[in-house]
Amino acid sequence: MRRFFVSPTQMAEDHFVITGKDAFHLHRVLRLGVGDVIIIAAQDGRTYRGRLVFVDSxxxxxxxEEEIEEKREPQTKMTLLQALPKGDKMDQIVRQGTELGLYRIIPVGTERSIVRYGEEKGRKKRSRWQKIAEEASKQAKRSLIPQVKPxxxxxxxxxxxxxxxxxxxxFWEKEQTCSLxxxxKKAPSLGNIRLLIGPEGGLTEExxxxxxxxxxxxxxMGPRxxxxxxxALVAAAAILYESGDLGGF
Amino acid sequence: MRRFFVSPTQMAEDHFVITGKDAFHLHRVLRLGVGDVIIIAAQDGRTYRGRLVFVDSxxxxxxxEEEIEEKREPQTKMTLLQALPKGDKMDQIVRQGTELGLYRIIPVGTERSIVRYGEEKGRKKRSRWQKIAEEASKQAKRSLIPQVKPxxxxxxxxxxxxxxxxxxxxFWEKEQTCSLxxxxKKAPSLGNIRLLIGPEGGLTEExxxxxxxxxxxxxxMGPRxxxxxxxALVAAAAILYESGDLGGF
Incomplete structure (x- = not known):
């Protein structure tokens, strides 16, 4: 069944509305019509079965019709603080991090980050990354879309x-003693955690x-x-493995 | 210190020889000369400190001079059987899998693999992937280069x-019961293991x-x-985490 993400403003009681390019896609590309059933993924992570009662472009x-118990989201909510990498690598990090199950992504300008974005460029980039996260969430069949911050x-x-x-x-190259x-194993809870990954040149001491x-x-994460x-991906995979979110215990 | 991989034929007793483009790179790009010290990584995973006694292009x-105890290789030797993916995704799998610590990679033609290589094209591709593995091994400071098979x-x-x-x-989508x-946890040993990852369309039942x-x-690996x-990357990361190869216990 096809999956559509809807915001709180698109839902009221047992009614939902889909507009914009999602409506166009639903009508013209998927050729769905009145009576067809789709999956509605709300922003709080809940998912519902919904039946179409009106469709145009x-x-x-x-x-x-009813809530679906999906349990597709990790119990561990991970926020990735990712130092801005070179070129379009952030696209890949957002895409794969979303597949894995990141909860939130904050791109971070650091001293050794090669790229720098002004406010305008930063907004455009954020909007691009948010779209990538949305696409990847659909493809991974997640119940929510990770939020990408400016x-x-x-x-x-x-x-x-x-x-x-x-x-x-x-993850700091000068730390050689304590492993992830x-x-x-020592963390009191893995409910809500954050990770900071440096840029190509590493984080500075400061x-x-x-x-x-x-x-x-x-x-x-070892000697390699x-x-x-x-x-970012390896760290997230290890944490989800530890928390039982990569397939249960 | 700069790292050079040498084959058994390039070493005899306490002597080593570097030829071809590695010699050119050493001499012309890195501008190393007689008396300079480099790291010699042998194919058995051992590494040595070596001092140059003759250099031209x-x-x-x-x-x-002496063996270096590096312990950069995982104790778990992982062989990845990767169904041929679309486009140039295999490049990324080889690069990131090498960083992580794969021991061997076997590209596999499956029923739903979109790409097919004849013998000649397969040889060329293998040679390209082997080069990517070599580059990634150097960058990850590994002691050996994973072998990529045709x-x-x-x-x-x-x-x-x-x-x-x-x-x-x-990793098969129809298996929903047993998690990685x-x-x-049940495997008697994680010394030498292999992973099979299907193509975009999945493996067939057969x-x-x-x-x-x-x-x-x-x-x-869970519901996402x-x-x-x-x-491939997530599976390898989880296994290395379990075996203690992502930073010790």
Missing amino acids: KRAEGKI PKSLKEALLSDENDFDAGFV WQAL EAKLSFEHGLQAVT IFRTETA | KRAEGKI PKSLKEALLSDENDFDAGFV WQAL EAKLSFEHGLQAVT IFRTETA
Whole structure:
């Protein structure tokens, strides 16, 4: 069944509305019509079976029939603080991170990030990444779309919802002692965690220290050196494996 | 220090020889000369400190000074049987799989693989992937380069060194019961294992059954659907995490 993400403003009681290019896609490309059933994914992570009662190229309306128990979302909510990488690598990180199950992605400008975005360019990029996250959520059959924030400074990113996290980890090449494995086994809870991944040239000593001040713990993922776009994915996979979110215990 | 991979024919007692484009690179690009020290990575996974005694653009020679205890290779030797994916996704799988620590990669032609390579094209592709693996090994500072085999049929791939493996897993969408987590906890040893990842359209029922006949166990990585290029990486990361190869216990 086809899956459509709807915002709270598109739902009222047992009624839903789909507009814009989603309506066009539903009508003209998928050729769905009155009486057809689709999956409605609401922004709170709930999913419903919905039956179409009106369809044209600009608007589709329908009735929620019942909630579907999907349990597709990880119990661990992961926020990735990703230092802006070179070229279009952020596209790949957003796409694969979404497939894996990231909850939120904050692109971070760091001292050794090659790319810098002004406010306008940052907004455009964010909008592109959010679209990639939406596409990847559909394809991975997730119940929610990870939120991609506009690029922030490291300090801003570390301050963002700071008190919500149970634990946080920074992957820093100078940390050779504590492994991610050890840190995860010791963490009191893996309910809501954040990860900071540096850029190609690594985080500076000052940046690492700043992250420690905001409660992040330095960890290593072993002796092989990962590229930045691989590091985020490997860390997220290991954490989801540990929390039982890569297939149950 | 710069790292050069050498084959057994390039080493004799405490002497080593570097030729071809590596010699050119060493001499002309890195501008190394007599007396300079480099890291010699032998194909058995051992690494040495070597001092140059002769250098020109076609040939460099040197003396092994001592073995370096690097322990950069995972204890778990993983062989990836990867169904040929679309486009140039295999490049990404080889690159990231090498960073992670794969031991060997066998590209596999399956019923739903879109691309097909004849013998000549297969040889060319293999040579390209082997080069990508070499580059990625250098960058990840690995002690050995994963071997990329020429594309094989699934049957041939399953027969390849079949008796060497302690365990094998196939990621099959129809398996919803046994998680990778459960399978890894039950595996008697993670010394030498193999993974089979299907193409975009999935493995057929017959192909899955064929893999079971050759000792592979069907496992799931949870309710989110991974693209083929993400699946290999996530599976490898989870296994290395479990075996302690992503940073020690």
